[in-house]
Amino acid sequence: MYDKTISSAVIKRLPRYYRYLGELLENDVVRISSKELSEKMNVTASQIRQDLNNFGGFGQQGYGYNVEYLYTEIGKILGLDKKYNVIIIGAGNLGQALANYTDFERRGFYICGIFDVNPRLIGISIRGIEIRLIDELEEFMKTNTVNIAALTIPKAKAPQVAADLVSLGIHAIWNFAPTDLNLPKDVMVENVHLAESLMRLSYNLKAAEESGESI
Amino acid sequence: MYDKTISSAVIKRLPRYYRYLGELLENDVVRISSKELSEKMNVTASQIRQDLNNFGGFGQQGYGYNVEYLYTEIGKILGLDKKYNVIIIGAGNLGQALANYTDFERRGFYICGIFDVNPRLIGISIRGIEIRLIDELEEFMKTNTVNIAALTIPKAKAPQVAADLVSLGIHAIWNFAPTDLNLPKDVMVENVHLAESLMRLSYNLKAAEESGESI
Numbered sequence: 001m002y003d004k005t006i007s008s009a010v011i012k013r014l015p016r017y018y019r020y021l022g023e024l025l026e027n028d029v030v031r032i033s034s035k036e037l038s039e040k041m042n043v044t045a046s047q048i049r050q051d052l053n054n055f056g057g058f059g060q061q062g063y064g065y066n067v068e069y070l071y072t073e074i075g076k077i078l079g080l081d082k083k084y085n086v087i088i089i090g091a092g093n094l095g096q097a098l099a100n101y102t103d104f105e106r107r108g109f110y111i112c113g114i115f116d117v118n119p120r121l122i123g124i125s126i127r128g129i130e131i132r133l134i135d136e137l138e139e140f141m142k143t144n145t146v147n148i149a150a151l152t153i154p155k156a157k158a159p160q161v162a163a164d165l166v167s168l169g170i171h172a173i174w175n176f177a178p179t180d181l182n183l184p185k186d187v188m189v190e191n192v193h194l195a196e197s198l199m200r201l202s203y204n205l206k207a208a209e210e211s212g213e214s215i
Numbered sequence: 216m217y218d219k220t221i222s223s224a225v226i227k228r229l230p231r232y233y234r235y236l237g238e239l240l241e242n243d244v245v246r247i248s249s250k251e252l253s254e255k256m257n258v259t260a261s262q263i264r265q266d267l268n269n270f271g272g273f274g275q276q277g278y279g280y281n282v283e284y285l286y287t288e289i290g291k292i293l294g295l296d297k298k299y300n301v302i303i304i305g306a307g308n309l310g311q312a313l314a315n316y317t318d319f320e321r322r323g324f325y326i327c328g329i330f331d332v333n334p335r336l337i338g339i340s341i342r343g344i345e346i347r348l349i350d351e352l353e354e355f356m357k358t359n360t361v362n363i364a365a366l367t368i369p370k371a372k373a374p375q376v377a378a379d380l381v382s383l384g385i386h387a388i389w390n391f392a393p394t395d396l397n398l399p400k401d402v403m404v405e406n407v408h409l410a411e412s413l414m415r416l417s418y419n420l421k422a423a424e425e426s427g428e429s430i
Contacts, residue, residue, distance in 0.1 A: 011419075190413070197407055203229065
């Protein structure tokens, strides 16, 4: 359908286009020029055209973009025309925060199970989903289709748990543990490394202070 | 000290170097070649050399890198030789998860205040830090040095709260609200957009399935 060798920089920007187009749609905007979209998103119009040309364009000279069409098409590119069943491994604050986040469901990501090693958490329900003991995971995987596992467990346990998940058939891991998981190539891993994000902020704060932009 | 026009791709990789070097240090590794480091980190040795050359090198021909020295120097580049006082705005699950995360403290980021609009949360303590009513923020800012504000509040409220924080003197915002904040240029914003991260995962899952890498 489209070139598979899309650069990771473009892939990083696509969800942001999707979010903006979704907001425009909510505000009943029917069409938008790349210039208007670029002003809203704070990227250049040529960047937008270039990014979208990777997938065949979508724009019409003199008309701009049809918001709903572009939103739907980018959604398809992102795989959002499907439903994903997600399990959360680790029912601490972060795991519970993810389970409570209704935004994911709107995009087709359904939390179908939450697991923890802590027996004290077992039986607690989050939006109707009961926290289960991790020992039940194998049985759960036999009777449920699970597409994505979110890992919100300590760093030391993450590599082993990730390997176990892969052996149970998981092909996509959303990893919040502050470590890299070395998994087979056919397993997709998306890392959210919070400490690294915070360090980029301190880097930028320091760089701004040194260049005198900030006090 | 070093060129300020470091590309954002390099800045994105620096915290990862820092994390790996910290792990080596914990395991009493004294020195490492760029080849060994590259195998551990799954990037090319030339990429590592190129990245570090942005800051003047640090390596010695035939010796490699001194782990502790490199760790310390990258820490300085990232601004981790300072302490940062952090407040969290929004004491829901995510805000509480951040407050509970002791890893940040090890890197010099100290949570000094947590604020919420919900009176039912007021008085609850997280690691000794009491949740306060957001109305107390202005007074708090007068009597405390705050370097960074983490925003773990709903999207609809984030732009106004961010603007208020800036007017109270905040120059760095760690934004978890799924929206872009349009703030003055001297305010550093680091976004953690979880839904976008999840969409990159579904994109990669779909791309892998289409290319036949995965079942």
